[in-house]
Every structure is written in structure tokens, then in C-alpha cells.
Amino acid sequence: MKEINYWEQFMATGKIEDFLAYKNVQRQEEKEAMRAAEEDSDAGGHGAYRDGAKG
Secondary structure (H helix, E strand, C coil), X not given: CCCCCHHHHHHXXXXXXXXXXXXXXXXXXXXXXXXXXXXXXXXXXXXXCCCCCCC
């Protein structure tokens, strides 16, 4: 399946709908990157013994 390049589509058409589609994809990618960074920073950290067990 071919991935749509929303920016190129917007530049070709000039339609606001295409620009909004581009921004939507961009925001989604930023959210995914932030979520991945948060998961990496919290892995095995201070929350490892949440039930009060001593390590």
C-alpha cells in the first residue's frame, strides 16, 4: 500500500483539507514519539516495586 504524502498533496492542490490532513498526521507522529520516549524513560525505574515490596 502506498503511503500518502499529505504535504505534497497539499502543495499540489492547495486545498485546506489536504493541509489539515498533513497536520493531523504530523500531530499523531509527535504523540507517538512522546509516548515512546515516556515508556523508555519509565521502564524499570522508580515504579518497579509498586506493591511496597523491598528490593
